[in-house]
Each structure stands twice: as structure tokens, then as C-alpha cells.
Amino acid sequence: MNKLDESLLANLPLFAKLDRAQIRDILDLATTRRFDAGATVFEEGEAAEHFYLLLDGYIRVVRLTPAGEQIIALHIPSGHLFGIAAALGHTTYPATSVTAAECLCLSWPMRHLNGFLQSYTGFSDGVYKTVGTRVADMNNRILELATQQVEQRVANTLLRLINQTGRKTDDGIEIDFPITRQDISEMTGSTLHTISRLLSAWEREGTIKSTRKKIVVTDPHKLVLHSS
Amino acid sequence: MNKLDESLLANLPLFAKLDRAQIRDILDLATTRRFDAGATVFEEGEAAEHFYLLLDGYIRVVRLTPAGEQIIALHIPSGHLFGIAAALGHTTYPATSVTAAECLCLSWPMRHLNGFLQSYTGFSDGVYKTVGTRVADMNNRILELATQQVEQRVANTLLRLINQTGRKTDDGIEIDFPITRQDISEMTGSTLHTISRLLSAWEREGTIKSTRKKIVVTDPHKLVLHSS
DNA sequence: CGTGCTCTTGAGTGAAATCAACACATGTGG
DNA sequence: CCACATGTGTTGATTTCACTCAAGAGCACG
Numbered sequence: 001m002n003k004l005d006e007s008l009l010a011n012l013p014l015f016a017k018l019d020r021a022q023i024r025d026i027l028d029l030a031t032t033r034r035f036d037a038g039a040t041v042f043e044e045g046e047a048a049e050h051f052y053l054l055l056d057g058y059i060r061v062v063r064l065t066p067a068g069e070q071i072i073a074l075h076i077p078s079g080h081l082f083g084i085a086a087a088l089g090h091t092t093y094p095a096t097s098v099t100a101a102e103c104l105c106l107s108w109p110m111r112h113l114n115g116f117l118q119s120y121t122g123f124s125d126g127v128y129k130t131v132g133t134r135v136a137d138m139n140n141r142i143l144e145l146a147t148q149q150v151e152q153r154v155a156n157t158l159l160r161l162i163n164q165t166g167r168k169t170d171d172g173i174e175i176d177f178p179i180t181r182q183d184i185s186e187m188t189g190s191t192l193h194t195i196s197r198l199l200s201a202w203e204r205e206g207t208i209k210s211t212r213k214k215i216v217v218t219d220p221h222k223l224v225l226h227s228s
Numbered sequence: 229m230n231k232l233d234e235s236l237l238a239n240l241p242l243f244a245k246l247d248r249a250q251i252r253d254i255l256d257l258a259t260t261r262r263f264d265a266g267a268t269v270f271e272e273g274e275a276a277e278h279f280y281l282l283l284d285g286y287i288r289v290v291r292l293t294p295a296g297e298q299i300i301a302l303h304i305p306s307g308h309l310f311g312i313a314a315a316l317g318h319t320t321y322p323a324t325s326v327t328a329a330e331c332l333c334l335s336w337p338m339r340h341l342n343g344f345l346q347s348y349t350g351f352s353d354g355v356y357k358t359v360g361t362r363v364a365d366m367n368n369r370i371l372e373l374a375t376q377q378v379e380q381r382v383a384n385t386l387l388r389l390i391n392q393t394g395r396k397t398d399d400g401i402e403i404d405f406p407i408t409r410q411d412i413s414e415m416t417g418s419t420l421h422t423i424s425r426l427l428s429a430w431e432r433e434g435t436i437k438s439t440r441k442k443i444v445v446t447d448p449h450k451l452v453l454h455s456s
Numbered sequence: 457c458g459t460g461c462t463c464t465t466g467a468g469t470g471a472a473a474t475c476a477a478c479a480c481a482t483g484t485g486g
Numbered sequence: 487c488c489a490c491a492t493g494t495g496t497t498g499a500t501t502t503c504a505c506t507c508a509a510g511a512g513c514a515c516g
Contacts, residue, residue: 341508408493409496410493410495420494421495424494424496425497427495441494
């Protein structure tokens with residue numbers, strides 16, 4: 001087994017306050033795992049036996065309704081932890097994690113989580129700050145779902161996506177992973193038909209450019225106008 | 229200033245693992261505050277300078293949209309902490325807290341929160357477990373809002389209310405604080421008109437009894453049928 | 457080169473919002 | 487004590503947004 005390089009973690013805010021030796025200790029407990037696009041990392045309801053750090057790729061956190069409908073709770077970009085609900089007292093995973101693109105992860109047995117939280121300065125703060133950000137996101141999501149029309153929700157969702165996972169291109173800002181109309185409908189509580197119509201309209205007015213599984217926002221300002 | 233009685237806290241799960249002396253220390257740092265029904269404890273965006281324990285009454289956590297619409301994020305029953313978002317790295321309150329009935333609270337300056345979390349066994353676990361429960365609730369809320377019809381969301385909301393804050397009466401289970409059609413519409417992302425029609429229909433079929441600001445669920449099972 | 461995803465677009469439908477009017481309860485101040 | 491304002495709740499009529507149903511076109515991959 002190859003030793004992992006310490007620079008993998010040293011640049012992440014989460015580990016910024018740790019010294020080389022501490023990072024070494026943490027890395028020596030980690031397992032590296034690679035996942036193809038579309039692979040399931042863990043499923044809702046499973047015993048939460050590992051927690052993960054996403055080194056590269058994107059993770060989609062999804063939930064299923066009893067009726068079998070799926071909704072996407074959030075996307076996790078590289079550098080962030082996931083599967084850490086045990087820090088909030090859960091013993092099973094509260095949602096399913098699927099890869100939105102090819103992913104590279106580190107994983108640790110869950111029993112180390114409390115140790116890390118207590119032993120490493122800044123780690124606990126970082127973890128709970130991550131949780132705080134996600135909770136704030138969820139709250140905004142609820143506010144949107146409860147009060148806004150589909151058009152506004154989709155505009156807000158796209159704006160969030162380009163802010164969190166946007167990549168600059170010649171034409172504008174591109175969402176960094178493959179994303180379908182169906183995916184967006186599962187993020188906004190809508191249908192792929194309605195999303196298709198909306199994106200077609202926005203393409204016509206020059207707000208976005210879109211091809212198969214790819215969306216480039218060419219005029220974010222126009223999107224902001226649609227978002228409220 | 230009256231000394232607060234230790235039994236106030238000793239029976240709460242949050243403080244179960246603490247001895248008398250520790251509870252005494254905590255109480256000596258606390259301030260008691262009483263609020264009339266409808267009073268605002270703190271507002272979204274304010275610097276988070278205190279955290280609270282609700283001894284008696286009910287707290288409504290609400291958020292405002294830029295457009296001025298209001299939605300109710302959750303209700304907090306007595307015995308629970310609120311205003312603890314600082315534990316997730318927030319420096320301002322992420323939502324407004326309003327009393328749904330007359331309330332009695334203890335409050336502490338926020339600078340003690342980290343001390344409590346670190347010093348008292350079980351307190352940290354309890355706090356994060358509370359957070360975990362609320363996050364799980366929010367997740368379910370999102371799933372409901374994204375996939376269910378108004379009727380199902382209202383049924384689920386009533387079921388949650390009677391589970392969390394229900395009080396047994398001769399007729400059935402009553403929601404323990406005054407609640408209007410408008411309130412329920414703000415919990416479900418609907419309108420008071422639709423809620424009124426729904427509750428009228430359910431009253432006609434014998435599922436609930438309702439008068440001004442009061443709802444008694446007489447047949448929870450029928451409500452379950454409406455909930456999915 | 458067909459088979460399965462992904463995406464588009466039109467037509468019809470329905471759930472719930474909006475608009476509108478009124479009834480009733482509660483509390484306030486003259 | 488009454489008059490009035492305010493808050494709450496009901497119910498009907500109308501409208502609209504977005505879902506459902508339906509069909510087909512384009513692309514990608516084995």
C-alpha cells in the first residue's frame with residue numbers, strides 16, 4: 001500500500017491548524033477509495049460505519065420517498081467531509097450518497113470520528129461549521145420550496161450550482177459535473193418537462209447554453225432577475 | 229434575585245449526567261426571562277449574544293422571505309435549547325424566535341456555550357443530538373415540500389404537531405398552543421384559504437374538531453390516511 | 457445499427473392560488 | 487355598554503401554473 005502524501009490534506013482548511021505529524025497520523029488511518037460516476041458510496045438507513053473526505057469529484061446526496069420518487073438534497077464539492085451525521089448523534093446514514101462524477105475519497109472507520117473531534121484543534125470547529133453551512137442551505141431550500149415558483153427555484157438552484165461548483169469557460173460559467181434536466185427537477189421538486197421548457201426559454205433569451213448533461217450560464221445577471 | 233431551584237434542570241435529559249454542584253454552577257450563570265405570547269425573543273441576523281433553554285411554553289422559529297412572506301421553520305417544546313446556532317459556527321441568529329404562548333426561559337451569554345460543551349459530560353452529546361433531530365426534521369420537510377400535495381403536507385404537519393406537542397383530552401389529542409389557519413399555511417407553504425377548506429372537510433368527516441386557534445385530532449388514523 | 461437515455465414540444469388537465477365577500481369572535485376606547 | 491376596529495375563519499368563483507399525457511427527435515454506446 002502506497003503511503004499517502006501529506007499535502008493531500010495540508011491545504012484543506014479543515015486541517016490547516018494541524019502539524020505534519022498529526023496529518024501523518026490521520027492519513028495512516030485512512031483508506032483510499034475510487035468510485036466510478038454514478039456509484040453508490042453508502043445508502044440511507046445503513047449503519048454508519050465510515051466517514052469520508054472527498055478528494056476529487058462530486059457527491060450527490062439523495063433521498064427517496066416511500067413512493068419511490070427521488071430528490072437531491074445537496075451536492076458536495078471536493079475537499080469536504082461527508083457521511084459525518086454521527087457527529088449529530090445518528091447511528092445510521094440519514095441519506096444516500098451517489099457520485100455525480102468519478103470520485104476519489106478517503107475513508108475512516110467511524111470510531112475515529114470522536115477521537116478526531118476531540119484531539120485535533122480546528123477539526124471540530126471545521127466539522128461543525130460544515131454542518132452549519134449545510135443546515136443554512138437546507139433552511140434556504142425550505143424557504144424557497146415553500147414560497148417560490150418553479151422558475152425562481154430553478155434560477156436559484158443554478159446560481160447556487162455555479163457559485164459552489166462553477167468553472168469558468170469562454171462562454172460563461174459551467175457547472176462542473178454532468179447534470180440532466182431530471183437531476184435539476186429532483187433538486188427543485190419539479191418535473192423534467194418543466195425544466196426542459198424553462199431551460200429552452202432561457203437559452204432562447206441568451207441566459208444559458210446547454211447541451212446534453214451540460215449547462216453553461218452565459219449571463220448570470222439575467223438568471224438573478226429570474227430568481228426573485 | 230431568587231436562587232433557581234436545581235430540580236429545574238435535573239430532570240432534563242440534557243443535564244442528566246451532571247451532579248448537583250455542576251447544575252448549581254450552570255444555574256448561577258443563568259438569567260430567567262418571561263415572555264408574553266407573541267413576543268420576539270431574538271431576530272434573524274442579530275448578533276447571537278445569548279442562548280436559551282425553554283422551561284415552559286412554546287417557541288416558534290420563523291423566517292422571512294425578501295418579499296415579506298413568513299414561514300415557520302419549527303416549533304420548540306419546553307425542555308429544549310434554542311438559539312444555539314453558534315455551536316455550528318454561526319455568529320448571528322439564522323432565524324427569528326417568537327413565542328407561540330407565554331414562555332419562561334433561562335438564558336446564558338453565548339461565551340459560556342463552548343465552556344459548557346467542553347466541561348459537562350453529556351451536554352455536548354445532547355446539544356448535537358438536538359441539532360441532529362432538527363436537521364432530520366428539516367430534511368423530511370424538504371422531501372415533503374418537494375414531492376407531496378398540500379393535503380398530505382398538512383396531514384403530516386398535524387401528525388408531527390400532535391406527536392411533539394400533543395395533549396390528551398376527552399375528544400382526542402389537542403395541539404397544546406394556540407394555532408391559526410394562517411400558522412399552518414406558513415408551516416406547509418400554502419394559504420390560509422386552502423387550509424381552511426381542508427380542515428372544514430376533515431371536520432365534516434370526523435377526523436378533527438376545530439375552533440378558534442384550537443385543533444383537536446379526534447381520529448389520528450384517518451389523518452395518517454391523508455398523509456400519504 | 458439498433459437500443460436506451462436524454463431532451464423537446466404540444467395539448468389537455470387539475471390542484472391550489474387568487475380574488476371576493478361575508479360571518480363571527482375578541483378586544484378597545486369613547 | 488355600545489360602536490367599531492381588528493383578527494380569524496368560511497365559502498364560492500375564477501384563474502393560472504405546472505403537472506400529466508403523448509409523441510417524437512437527437513445522441514451515445516455497446
